[in-house]
Amino acid sequence: MLFLKLSRGNVMAGRKRKMLSIASAPVKAVNKHEDGTDLEMKASPAKLEKTSQCEDARGDDTERSHYFTKNELQQRQREDFFNQSCISLAKALLGKVLVRRCADGTELRGRIVETEAYPGGEDKASHSAGGKRTARNTAMFMKPGTIYVYPIYGIYLCMNVSSEGEGAAVLLRSLEPLQGQPVMRQLRAARRKEGARQLKDKELCNGPSKLCQALDIPRCFDRRDLASDPEVWLEREPNTSPAEPHDIVSAPRIGIESHGEWAKKPWRFYLRGHSCVSVVNKEAERQSPCGLEMSDLAPSEAQSDTGQHNVKRT
DNA sequence: ATCGGGATTGCCT
DNA sequence: GGCAATCCCGATG
Numbered sequence: 001m002l003f004l005k006l007s008r009g010n011v012m013a014g015r016k017r018k019m020l021s022i023a024s025a026p027v028k029a030v031n032k033h034e035d036g037t038d039l040e041m042k043a044s045p046a047k048l049e050k051t052s053q054c055e056d057a058r059g060d061d062t063e064r065s066h067y068f069t070k071n072e073l074q075q076r077q078r079e080d081f082f083n084q085s086c087i088s089l090a091k092a093l094l095g096k097v098l099v100r101r102c103a104d105g106t107e108l109r110g111r112i113v114e115t116e117a118y119p120g121g122e123d124k125a126s127h128s129a130g131g132k133r134t135a136r137n138t139a140m141f142m143k144p145g146t147i148y149v150y151p152i153y154g155i156y157l158c159m160n161v162s163s164e165g166e167g168a169a170v171l172l173r174s175l176e177p178l179q180g181q182p183v184m185r186q187l188r189a190a191r192r193k194e195g196a197r198q199l200k201d202k203e204l205c206n207g208p209s210k211l212c213q214a215l216d217i218p219r220c221f222d223r224r225d226l227a228s229d230p231e232v233w234l235e236r237e238p239n240t241s242p243a244e245p246h247d248i249v250s251a252p253r254i255g256i257e258s259h260g261e262w263a264k265k266p267w268r269f270y271l272r273g274h275s276c277v278s279v280v281n282k283e284a285e286r287q288s289p290c291g292l293e294m295s296d297l298a299p300s301e302a303q304s305d306t307g308q309h310n311v312k313r314t
Numbered sequence: 315a316t317c318g319g320g321a322t323t324g325c326c327t
Numbered sequence: 328g329g330c331a332a333t334c335c336c337g338a339t340g
Contacts, residue, residue: 116321118321125321126321127321150321152320152321152322153319153320153322153323154320155322155323156322156323158321158322160321171321173321191323191324192324192325193324193325196324196325207322207323208321208322209322209323210322210323253321254321254322255320255321255322256321258319258320
């Protein structure tokens with residue numbers, strides 16, 4: 001197999017991470033409140049540094065190479081992709097695949113099916129409203145493609161990708177699981193009541209904090225570069241075309257009701273009819289074009305959903 | 315130093 | 328559909 005050498009974590013770095021991982025791992029492989037994710041959430045900063053996923057694979061110059069396969073280089077989204085306006089990027093991300101390479105080499109993949117644009121500036125709903133820059137939201141002001149991870153409600157995380165524009169970023173809201181579903185299910189189950197029913201595939205990543213759990217995205221990924229990081233990146237699927245406008249529903253963003261007129265901006269985007277979307281907005285779907293002319297629909301159909309589920313785009 | 319709220323989720327009725 | 332969980336961050340004094 002052809003390997004191309006770039007700068008970032010090599011084999012030795014990987015081994016070192018794995019050993020540290022074992023050293024800090026709980027005795028039971030998967031135990032509620034003792035898995036790595038939980039540890040990450042509750043650990044003090046000093047303790048946090050010892051978890052494998054939070055060890056900075058970029059820190060040590062002597063262990064700083066990573067071998068990307070030719071395939072990886074062809075499909076990985078490079079930095080110019082992220083350099084577009086916030087709303088444009090939010091739509092362009094739909095259909096792209098988020099990849100997470102875990103410390104043990106396991107790769108988890110999910111297709112992005114729902115996003116929200118937070119352009120910043122006047123937008124009161126954004127963490128960067130009014131150009132406000134804080135320790136938390138610094139990543140929103142960094143170069144397009146920078147990951148912004150923030151904690152919410154004390155117990156969850158949300159992942160964003162910065163775009164062009166001061167303080168602008170796109171929230172990732174839902175993924176369609178493509179690879180590593182058993183691992184995702186394990187990561188998600190660790191936070192749930194013992195003995196709870198098994199989650200369906202479409203429930204693994206259908207929410208902003210769910211996808212962070214399922215892909216093991218920790219807080220310390222904040223400010224990393226999605227275009228060059230060895231542990232997380234974005235791919236386009238081969239032989240697929242971008243989502244057509246009629247495949248994309250735009251609706252008001254979720255959970256920001258208190259922000260008045262800004263809550264009404266239709267800056268949530270999702271793939272029409274996709275079963276992994278977290279919240280379907282029938283009103284918005286009725287209003288936006290959907291490929292079929294309204295005159296093609298019987299009156300009863302025009303008022304209900306289109307019957308599409310799990311739409312697979314070509 | 316203290317205080318209030320949050321780009322959510324899961325469980326319960 | 329209601330509501331508790333849970334804590335970091337930013338605002339305020």
